[in-house]
Amino acid sequence: MTPSLRASRDASPNASPDGGGHGYSGVPRWLYLPAAVGALFVMLPLVAMLAKVNWGQFIPLVTSAASLDALGLSLRTSAASTVVCLVFGVPLAMVLARRPFRGQRLLRAFVLLPLVLPPVVGGIALLYTFGRQGLLGKTLELAGIQIAFSTTAVVLAQAFVALPFLVVSLEGALRTAGNRYETVAATLGAGPTTVLRRVTLPLVMPGLASGAVLSFARSLGEFGATLTFAGSLQGVTRTLPLEIYLQREADADAAVALSLLLVAVAVAVVGLSYRKPGRQVAA
C-alpha cells in the first residue's frame, strides 16, 4: 500500500467507499449545475471589477508612490507574519495532532477562533493586549517597546488572523500521514527531534507549504484587524487593503486599479504554490 493511498483513505473516513477508487469519477451529472453556479458566483464579481478598470490610467494609478509603498509594505508584512505563523504554528499543530491531552478540544477551538471572528473583533482584542493601555502593552512600554502604530502591529494583526490557516492545514496533514513511519524511526533508535526533522516534516511538507501559502494570502488580505489595531500611515502601517479603502473615498478609479493589483498578487501567490507540489497538496 502506498502512503498516499492510505493517506487519502484515512483523511476522509466518511467518504463513500467508491469515492477514491480507480477510474470511477463519482460525480453525478446533476452536480455540475450547482457547481457552475458556485464558480460563477466567485468569478462574476471579479469580471465586473475588471470591466470597471480605467485602463488608460491603470499604470500611473498603480505606480504612484502611495500605491507602491502600500504594495511593498503588504508583501513585507505578509512575509513576516508567515514566518511568525510557521514558528508558532508548526509546534502548535504538532501538539494538537500528536498528543491527546485534557482541554485539547478547547485549545483547538481557541486556535480556530480567528477564522470565524470578524477581523475588527480581533483588532479590538489585540488592542487590549498589545496596546499602550493593554495587558502586555504596559509592560512592553516600560521596556521601551512600542507596538501601537508600528509595522510590528501590522504583522501581529496579520499573524493573528493567519495562524489558524497554517495550524489547520498542518494538523490535517499530520493526521493524514499517521505516525507509522515515526514509530519505525523511533524503534530504530532515532530521538524525537531527529524523527521530527527527518521523518515527520518531510512527510507533511506539502501540507506545510499549502498552509504557509494560505497564511501569506490571508495576511495579504488582512484589513479589519489592521485598521483597528495598527492605524494607517503611508509606508508604516497602510497596507494595500487599507490604501484601497482610503482611495475609495476620493478616487474610485484608483481603488479599482489597486483592487485589481491585489487580486493579481493573490492569484499569483496561490496559483504558483498550488502548482508546484503537484497532486500531493490536493490529496
Add this chain to the structure above:
Amino acid sequence: MRNAFRKAAALLAALGLAASLASCSPAAGGGTNTTAGTVTVYAAASLKTTFTELAASFEAAHPGTKVTLNFAGSSDLVTQITQGAPADVFASADTKNMTKLADASLLDGEPKDFATNVLEIAVPAANPASVSSFADLAKPGVKVVVCAPQVPCGAATEKVEKAAGTTLKPVSEESSVTDVLGKVISGEADAGLVYVTDVKTAGSKVKGIPFAEADQAVNTYPIGIVGSSKNKELARAFMELVAGSEGRKVLVDAGFGAP
C-alpha cells in the same frame, strides 16, 4: 445529444441565477421601497444621534409615516445613491459630496445648508501628553492621530494646519473620524483631531480642547432631496424639519453650529 442538452441547460440556469443576483444587487444597500408613508434618509455618520431624535419627532408629528435611516460616510452614501439605492433624502457632512450628486443630476431642487461643524482637539480624559493648544500637537513624542486628507475631516485638518502654521507629524491618518476618536478613547493616541460634535458624543471618555484656528475650516452640512424619490412631499417635510427651528435646536444641543 442528451448530454449536451443537459449541459447547456445547466449553464443557462446558472447564468440566469447570476443575472438575477446581479440585478438585485443595487437595491441591497437600501431598506424597503418608498411606499407611501415611508421616507428613507441617507445621512452622514456624524448625524446619527441628532437624526435619530429628529426622525422620532417626525414620525410623532406625522402619524402613519415611517422614517428609515441609513448612516455611513458621506462619500459611501453618494456611491450608494449613484448606484441606485432608494434614498429620498440625503444629508452630507460636506458640500463636496452634495455637489457630486448635483453634478450627476441626481438631486431634486437646491440643497439647503442646515448645520456647521468645526474641529476640536480630543485627548484621553487623563490627558497624558498635557496637550493644551494646537501647537502642542507638533511637540516631539506626542502621538497625534488625524483623518487622511482624502476624507472631509482630513481636508479640514490640512486647512487648520495651514492657518496655524504648524505641520503635524501624525502617527496615523485614519479614513474616518470615528476611527480617530476610537484611538483617543482607547488611549492609543495622545490626541486626535475630530469634530466638536464627536467630542460631545464621546462624553467623559475624552476631553475636548477648542482652538482658535478651527474657525478657518468650517464644515457645512447640506441636505437635499434625491431626484428619484417617489415620496418627494414627505421628503420635503423632513428636510424642512431638519433645517427649521426644531432641527436647529436639536443640532445646536449636539454641538453643531448654525450655517
